[in-house]
Each structure stands twice: as structure tokens, then as C-alpha cells.
Amino acid sequence: DAGVTQSPTHxxxxxGQQVTLRCSPISGHKSVSWYQQVLGxxxxxxxxYYEKEERGRGNFPDRFSARQFPNYSSELNVNALLLGDxxxxxxxxxGGLAGGVYNEQFFGPGTRLTVL
Amino acid sequence: xxxxxxxxxxxxxxxxxxxxxxxxxxxxASDYFIWYKQESGKGPQFIIDxxxxxxxRQGQRVTVLLNKTVKHLSLQIAATQPGDSAVxxxxxxxxxxxxxxxxxxxxxxxxxxx
Numbered sequence: 001d002a003g004v005t006q007s008p009t010h011x012x013x014x015x016g017q018q019v020t021l022r023c024s025p026i027s028g029h030k031s032v033s034w035y036q037q038v039l040g041x042x043x044x045x046x047x048x049y050y051e052k053e054e055r056g057r058g059n060f061p062d063r064f065s066a067r068q069f070p071n072y073s074s075e076l077n078v079n080a081l082l083l084g085d086x087x088x089x090x091x092x093x094x095g096g097l098a099g100g101v102y103n104e105q106f107f108g109p110g111t112r113l114t115v116l
Numbered sequence: 117x118x119x120x121x122x123x124x125x126x127x128x129x130x131x132x133x134x135x136x137x138x139x140x141x142x143x144x145a146s147d148y149f150i151w152y153k154q155e156s157g158k159g160p161q162f163i164i165d166x167x168x169x170x171x172x173r174q175g176q177r178v179t180v181l182l183n184k185t186v187k188h189l190s191l192q193i194a195a196t197q198p199g200d201s202a203v204x205x206x207x208x209x210x211x212x213x214x215x216x217x218x219x220x221x222x223x224x225x226x227x228x229x230x
Contacts, residue, residue, distance in 0.1 A: 004159070035220075040124060042205045042220030043160065056217050090159050105218075107159025 002027070004093050004108035012114045013081050021076045021111045025093030031055075032074040033105065034066055035090040043090055049074055078113075086115045124203060126225045135193040137224045139206035144187060146208035148216055151180055151191045154223070155202045163191070163204075193226075201228045 005024045013019050025032050031050040035043035048056035049068035068074045072093075078085055088110040094103035129135050141149070147168040152160035166173045166180045166189075173180050179192040189206050203223045209216040 042207075042223050045217055045219070048217065058217070092159070104162050104165075107161070109157065109159050 004091055004106055006089075006091050006108040006111050008111060009109070010112045010114075012116060014116050015081055015083060017081050017115075018077065018079045019081060019113060021078075021089050021091075021113070023074045023076070023091030023093075023108060025072050025074070025091075026106055029093035029095055029106075030072055031094045031103065032068055032072065033092045033094075034074070034076045035092065036060070037088040037090055037110070039087070046076070081115045083115050086113060088112050124223050124225045126227060128227045128229065129196050131196060131198060131228055131230050133196055135191075135196045135200070135226060135228075137191045137193075137204050137226065139189040139191075139221050139224075141187050141189060141206065141208040141219075141221070143208060143210060143219070144184075146210050146219075148209040148211075149180070149182060149189055150207045150209065150218065151178075151189075152205045152207060152220075153200075153202045154205065160205060196226075196228050198228045198230050201226055 033048040034046040037043040045058040047066040052068045063079045090110045092105040092107045150165045151163040154160045164175045181190045205223045206221045207218040
């Protein structure tokens with residue numbers, strides 16, 4: 001079975017540009033979360049989507065946006081790129097959300113974004 | 117692949133030894149905790165979890181201990197193997213709006229020498 005897939009694997013952009021990252025969850029998973037991992041640090045939560053609705057948002061500026069499609073795949077968009085946006089962007093999928101029950105997240109390999 | 121272990125606290129052990137990785141969490145309201153393993157070039161991989169109503173949980177070769185009084189977690193790996201070499205993260209989770217939002221710690225790089 002395919003795990004979480006992300007595209008592209010690597011990306012180089014310049015300051016001020018916009019970028020779109022893509023994620024396909026494990027088949028049957030309805031929840032997708034996005035994380036930013038700066039080198040040498042743990043992942044930082046950006047967004048969580050479930051059934052195409054935003055269910056959580058981390059402390060990131062409005063330049064960051066995301067959406068989830070009917071097939072549960074997701075895109076993360078970042079506008080007006082800054083040098084500090086250079087990081088590994090991770091996508092994770094889980095079966096669902098249930099109050100009081102945590103569904104295990106499965107992470108993809110990430111997209112390495114470099115902003116010059 | 118590019119290492120995620122740069123500038124992280126590092127634990128070096130010999131193959132066969134037991135390893136203990138520690139983590140301090142920040143929010144006393146956190147009620148669910150997870151340990152992840154991240155190998156170079158890969159995303160984090162779930163190892164073991166524990167809820168706040170427990171103080172110990174065991175898996176295969178791994179044990180997680182939770183001390184809520186001092187907001188401390190530890191991951192014990194028995195008979196450490198070279199394949200255990202990776203960066204290990206703890207994540208504290210707080211329930212919010214029906215879901216859990218994780219906050220990851222900084223990570224510890226485990227190096228296992230054959």
C-alpha cells in the first residue's frame with residue numbers, strides 16, 4: 001500500500017515568489033495535517049484539515065494557506081516567500097478526527113523548500 | 117539525505133546497550149504524548165504513545181514513562197541496534213475543537229555504534 005506522498009520532493013524559489021506543495025494521503029484517510037520543519041528543530045504544526053474543513057491552525061502568518069479536495073488530497077500555499085520559509089514541509093494523514101480519540105498520523109517524506 | 121540531527125542534543129551508545137531519551141514538555145494541559153523517530157530524509161514515524169492517565173506504557177523494545185508532576189517524558193529503548201540511529205522527538209498534544217494539535221520538542225539525535 002502506498003503511504004503518504006508529497007510533491008515535489010525539492011523546490012527552489014526566490015524571495016517574493018509563491019509556492020504550492022501537494023500531498024496525497026493514505027487511501028481511506030480523511031484528515032491531512034501540514035508541518036514546517038526547520039533544520040535542527042522539530043516539526044511545527046501549520047494546518048489540519050478533516051473532511052475538507054480546516055480543523056486547526058498553528059501560529060503562522062496569513063501568507064500560509066491550505067485546502068483539502070474532495071478526494072482528500074491537499075495543497076499548501078505560501079505567498080510572498082521569505083528566506084525564513086526555507087524548511088522541510090511535511091504532510092501527515094490520519095483516518096479521522098474523533099474527540100477524545102487520537103488517530104495515528106502517518107507522515108510523508110516531505111518537500112524541501114529552499115528560498116534564495 | 118540531509119540530516120535532521122544538526123545542532124541537536126546527541127546520545128551516543130554502543131549496540132546492545134539500553135538507551136534513555138528524555139523530554140520536558142511545557143503545557144500542563146497536555147493530555148496525550150507521542151514519541152516519533154525520524155531517519156534522515158524521511159518523515160517522522162510513530163513509535164509509542166501514552167495518555168496522561170498513565171505513567172508507563174510498554175511496546176516492543178520501547179517503554180515510555182510519564183511524570184506529570186515535573187512535566188517529563190522519557191523513551192527507553194532496550195538492546196539498542198544500529199537501525200535505531202535517528203532523531204527522536206516527543207510531541208505533546210492538547211485537545212482542541214475535537215482534534216489533537218501536536219507540539220513537537222526539539223529532538224535528540226541517537227547514534228548507535230556497532
